[in-house]
Amino acid sequence: GRFSIVDWGCGYGGFFDYLLKRTTNFDYTGFDITVPVLEQARKVHSSAANATWVDRVEDLKxxxxxxxxxxxxxxxxxxxxxxxxxxxxxxxxxxxxxxxxxxxxxxxxxxxxxxxxxxxxxxxxxxxxxxxxxxxxxxxxxxxxxxxxxxxxxxxxxxx
CATH class of the missing domain: 3.40.50.150 (Vaccinia Virus protein VP39)
Structure with missing residues (x-):
């Protein structure tokens, strides 16, 4: 079934790409405190409807x-x-x-x-x-x- 996952320290979103090669049945949240890196991850994965990118722990669900x-x-x-x-x-x-x-x-x-x-x-x-x-x-x-x-x-x- 569908699952949700937080990638803590996601960098450019490599783990998202890894998961995507195996299934699309997930909701991904990439978390990283390095804002420029996170912005690049957002840009590279801008078409991914099942991905969210955050830079603050308080924003994690x-x-x-x-x-x-x-x-x-x-x-x-x-x-x-x-x-x-x-x-x-x-x-x-x-x-x-x-x-x-x-x-x-x-x-x-x-x-x-x-x-x-x-x-x-x-x-x-x-x-x-x-x-x-x-x-x-x-x-x-x-x-x-x-x-x-x-x-x-x-x-x-x-x-x-």
Whole structure:
């Protein structure tokens, strides 16, 4: 059936294009705080009747799903503990906007230390799993087996 989805940190709307190749039976909201990028996404997808583009969290409406890919990887000079606190708050905000669940990717703390960069955030998958399980839902999955130096945290409102 038809579903709705928020693409948190949508950039130019690449995920919208990905979905469109598979189905047209969805309502998409692209959210990004980088206004010039969002304006370009709006322009490129101006004929898409099932796409909405917003740059403020306050303008987001609840949707079935919310996805965020690589949004929290770059922390610049922010301390890891401060960035983690920010990320945990963001997870709460995202989960509140999703009727069915969220999927969020992070760089993993299990990355090779010599290859890690100080401006990037390498999340502890166990810490995020624990936070989600204790604070968001009993239905949490952690995907850390797909060959990249990142992982996906999936938090559902109900069991699949």
């Amino acid at each position: 609840p949707s079935d799903y919310l996805v965020a890919t690589g949004v929290y990887n770059i922390k610049f000079e922010t301390q890891n503990d401060d960035w983690l606190t920010y990320v945990l708050g963001q997870l709460e905000t995202m989960f509140a906007l999703a009727n069915r669940g969220i999927a969020v990717t992070f760089l993993t703390a299990y990355s090779d230390p010599p290859k890690q960069r100080v401006d990037l955030f390498y999340a502890d998958p166990l810490r995020l799993f624990d936070f989600a399980k204790r604070n968001l839902s009993a239905n949490v999955a952690l995907l850390h087996d797909y060959g990249h130096w990142d992982f996906t945290l999936i938090v559902r409102k109900a069991a699949p």
